[in-house]
Amino acid sequence: EEEEEEKKEHQQGALKTRGSSGGADPWAMARKQDEAPCVAKALPAAGPPAAGPAAGLEKGSLRVGPDGEAGISLMWVPGKGYEVREIDDWPGQPSLHLGCLITGISGVSLEHARTEDEVEDIFGSYFRDGARLWIVPAQPVGSRGARIPSGKGLPHPQHPQQQQQPPQQSELATAASSSSVFQTWLQVDKRAGAGLDLAWLPSEGYVVQAIDARPGQPELQEGDVLRWAGRTCLNGFSSQEAADKALEMALVNGVTVGVFRPGSDGRYGDVVRASAVTCSARPLWLPAIALGTWSWGNVEFGGSSCSADRGTSSIKEAFTAALESRVGFFDTAPTYAKGFAEEVLGECLKTAPNFAYLATKYYPRQKDKRLDLAMIAEARASIARLQRREHCSSGGGEGGLATAAAAAGCLDLFQLHRIAESGHSLEDQADGLAAVAKAGLTRALGVCNCSQAELETIQARLARCHSLTLSTCQVEFSLVRQHPASSGLIAACRARGIVVLAYAPLAMGRLCARPSGWSAPGWGRDGSRPRPFGAAMDADWPGMKKLHEGLLEVARSYNKTAAQVALNWVLCQGALPIAGARNRQHVEDNLGALGWRLASNDVAKLTALGVPGTTSDFQHG
Numbered sequence: 001e002e003e004e005e006e007k008k009e010h011q012q013g014a015l016k017t018r019g020s021s022g023g024a025d026p027w028a029m030a031r032k033q034d035e036a037p038c039v040a041k042a043l044p045a046a047g048p049p050a051a052g053p054a055a056g057l058e059k060g061s062l063r064v065g066p067d068g069e070a071g072i073s074l075m076w077v078p079g080k081g082y083e084v085r086e087i088d089d090w091p092g093q094p095s096l097h098l099g100c101l102i103t104g105i106s107g108v109s110l111e112h113a114r115t116e117d118e119v120e121d122i123f124g125s126y127f128r129d130g131a132r133l134w135i136v137p138a139q140p141v142g143s144r145g146a147r148i149p150s151g152k153g154l155p156h157p158q159h160p161q162q163q164q165q166p167p168q169q170s171e172l173a174t175a176a177s178s179s180s181v182f183q184t185w186l187q188v189d190k191r192a193g194a195g196l197d198l199a200w201l202p203s204e205g206y207v208v209q210a211i212d213a214r215p216g217q218p219e220l221q222e223g224d225v226l227r228w229a230g231r232t233c234l235n236g237f238s239s240q241e242a243a244d245k246a247l248e249m250a251l252v253n254g255v256t257v258g259v260f261r262p263g264s265d266g267r268y269g270d271v272v273r274a275s276a277v278t279c280s281a282r283p284l285w286l287p288a289i290a291l292g293t294w295s296w297g298n299v300e301f302g303g304s305s306c307s308a309d310r311g312t313s314s315i316k317e318a319f320t321a322a323l324e325s326r327v328g329f330f331d332t333a334p335t336y337a338k339g340f341a342e343e344v345l346g347e348c349l350k351t352a353p354n355f356a357y358l359a360t361k362y363y364p365r366q367k368d369k370r371l372d373l374a375m376i377a378e379a380r381a382s383i384a385r386l387q388r389r390e391h392c393s394s395g396g397g398e399g400g401l402a403t404a405a406a407a408a409g410c411l412d413l414f415q416l417h418r419i420a421e422s423g424h425s426l427e428d429q430a431d432g433l434a435a436v437a438k439a440g441l442t443r444a445l446g447v448c449n450c451s452q453a454e455l456e457t458i459q460a461r462l463a464r465c466h467s468l469t470l471s472t473c474q475v476e477f478s479l480v481r482q483h484p485a486s487s488g489l490i491a492a493c494r495a496r497g498i499v500v501l502a503y504a505p506l507a508m509g510r511l512c513a514r515p516s517g518w519s520a521p522g523w524g525r526d527g528s529r530p531r532p533f534g535a536a537m538d539a540d541w542p543g544m545k546k547l548h549e550g551l552l553e554v555a556r557s558y559n560k561t562a563a564q565v566a567l568n569w570v571l572c573q574g575a576l577p578i579a580g581a582r583n584r585q586h587v588e589d590n591l592g593a594l595g596w597r598l599a600s601n602d603v604a605k606l607t608a609l610g611v612p613g614t615t616s617d618f619q620h621g
Contacts, residue, residue, distance in 0.1 A: 057103065057134050060095025064129040076119050077101065077599050078557050080136075081110035086181060086258075095133060099600070104134035179263035184219040186229070188253040198226070200243055201326045203270045203595030204260070205234035207285060223285045225260040225271055235595070264497045265574045270594045272576060274413075274471045274499045276444050277437040284412060284444055284471070286357060287327040288571060289590060291318065292503060292580040296344055297337035312344055314583040319348040321587040327594075328356040331474075331501070331578045333417060334382060335363050342385035349387060358386060359413035359472075359501075361448065362436075364420035364429070371424055371432035379414055379441040386411075414442035415474060416458075418449045418618055426454055430461035434468055446472035446501070451620040452489045459496065470498050475621050477502035477575055479511060479547065479566055479606060480536045481613030485573055489621045494574055505570045505577035506563055507534025513548035513562035536613040547609040554602050560592060565606070567593035572603045 064070050071088030081103040084096050096102075103111050106126040113119035188194050195212030205227040211217050228234055229250035237243035262271045266288050274284040296315050322328050332341045342360065349356060360382045368374035388409050414436050420429055433445045447458055447470060455473055462468040473493050475484045477500070484490050484500065493500050506512055508531035509521035521531055530538055537544045551562035558565065567590060570577040579590040598606075615621070 057136060058095075060133045060135050062095075062105070062127070062129065062131040062133055063091045063093055064127065064131075065091035070127070072096065074102070074123075076113075076116045079111060080599065082119070082123065083599065088183075095135065097137070101136040101599075102133055103136055106131050109134075179265055179268040180261045181268075182259055182261070183256055184259060185254050185256050186217060186251065187215040188251050188255065189215040194251055196220075198247075199326065200240045201225070201235075201270060201287070202237065202243075203235055203591075206243075206247065207271060220259065221261075223262055223271070223273055223283060225262065225269065226257050227260055228258040230255045230257075264499045265494055266500075266571045266576045267574050267597065272499055274444055275469055275497055276471065277442070277468045281443065284357060286499065286576065287329050288576055289327055289567065289594060290329040290331045290359070290501065290576060290578040291322050291327070291587065291590075292578040293330060293332040293341040293345060294336050294503075295580050295582050296332075297340035311582060312347075315344050316348055317584040318581045318587050319345070320351070321584040322581070323351075323355060325587070325591050327591065329359070330356060331359045331503075333361040333363070334378060334385070335361075335417070339385055342382055346385055346387040357412045358388070359415060359446070360386070360411060361415045361417040362432075363417040364424065366421075366423070371420070371428050372435035375414075375432040375436050376439050376441065379411060379436045379439075383409070383411060383441065410440060411442040413444045413446055413472060415446035415448050415472065416450075419447075419454055419620060421617070426457045427461045430458040431465070433458070434462055434466040437468055438466070444471035446470060446474060448474040449476075449619045449621065451615075452487065452492045454620060455489070455492065455498075459498075470496075472499045472501050473621075474501040474503060474578070476504045476533050476613075476619060477570060477573070478505050478507045478534055479551075479569060479610035480507045480534050482607065482610055483613045483615065484575075484621055486612045487621065490574055500575040501578055502570045502575040503578045504533040505567055505579060508532075508580075510534050510537075510544070511547075511551065511563060511566040513551045536611050540611075543609075543611070547606075550606055550609045554598070554606065557602075558596070558598075561589065563589060564592040565598065568596070568598050569603060569606050572598050 062070060069091070070093070071090050072084060072093060073086035074082040075085050077083050081101050084093075084098055084100050084102065087093050087096060087098060102123075103109065105123055108122055108126060110119050110122060113122060186194050192212065192214045194217065195215055196206075196208055196217065197210035197212075198206040199209050201207055204225050206225065208220055208222055208224045208226070210222065211220060226234055229247065230252075232246050232250040234243060234247060234250075237246065260269050260271075262269055262273045262285065264273055264275075266272055270288040272286045272288055274286050276283055297311060319330075322330075330345055332345055334342060336342070345358070349358075360379075362375045362378040364371065365374070388411070414433070416429055416433060419426070433447075436442050437445055445462070445468065447455060450458070450473065455470070459470050462470060473489070475489065477484045477490075481504070484502075490500050510531075511534075537547070548562065551565055555562045555565045560568075567577045567579060571593065577590075577593070579586075579593075581587045581590060
């Protein structure tokens, strides 16, 4: 009855003010408040009955302070309502928790809103202190929003009596993989400005690359991401020019900023922190998706038939598209098309040498008696093919994430392609990796295709004998090969701050489901063989069909493609997908997986439709 009275009051025009939080961009944290009254649009169906919440729902109330602010950041989830992404200390929301869904307010459902404007109008129309809420509790897995602590940074300067010290590092360590979100304020000097060297990342905002001594920003550190300033979201702009203009207008002394501090986990943001080989070295701030180069010039992918230049022209377009979108993280290897992939990448790097992260590998061979010497030789050969030393002195472009490896003429990441078959202990292989790092040939070290036990042995050897650390672990990981998650490997990496890189995240094209139908992608010059990775469900056509239908259903609800949903599922597991791309369109399609995360129930639904997959002599983890 109280809720019916609230609706009647609204219809009579009793409600004079409105406030809401949210926006088209899913990372939005800016608060919004409209002074004009708003009329709720008609919905196809009413919300939960006034007698009590439906099964699985909880009942709560909204707190709105005297300043008209609720202190919450919301993201619209089509067909569900608002997901709570952040809760400020003031005025506090005891009924809400991070990751929970608000499905109704004052007896009116938010689930049936057809557009974001519609759901915002409804919520704003009933927005007031004490408004009744229907709430779906947060699920234990999946959505990034449910996992991030709100942080306690400095509140808005308008409320000095509420000021608290920003979180200490020990407090931030309680967040998964040391990721955190908090608020602070910027000092802006008339002469020096904010004293920040920033790189724009479209799906996130601005990444802090360096901090000047004047005026000084004591609460910030390199790698932090500014997601909003004042009431201005800094992500989602179509161009850097527009983003720069918005930032310039927002930068005033004392402006409150929302900060994302990346960790090693891909669930929480589109920038990930990968440790360098030593704790004192500058970390790698990697974009949350990498461009895979295995298909570059590879005849098994039909590379020889693309053009007379083995597809080089379209490859260069893919490279350019990646850098334009500030996701210049490239994974390659000497074995890819017998060195052709590294050579083409080296040619591409002439245009922007300082703003691309390069990861390559060493494949152990029976003839290599001294792994340390063999790895050093391979690293030097890769550097030569990539022309890293030639490029490092020629300067770079603007607006990217500068990599210290480019300036030093070395690799960003050197990886052991697989565990050696015989004749070499895990300790020998760890010593070989250490030799490459000590020779100054790489900033970070990684392993590929190893089990949890093998990873732990190599990591322990590096730490105990060389005071070094692993930065990454690369494995095949997708909806049709979930073994790295189910075996505990990803959790073990997360606990150690090791970034998980997922190759074949689309099962070599099998997860690019289309409404028109599907057929297994071919392999070889004539396409007569199945592709080697992601084949776990090839013999289970009914199961694959259900998985495709599930992908397409979820994709429609997010206005995404099935492939983008499959890539986002990998991110929601905490891993970074290495998505292959041979042209600009491939890159642009892959980038649609960034800037948002699947809701936890959609993650669980897709996980149930996939399979664990198996291990092999090549793939131990």
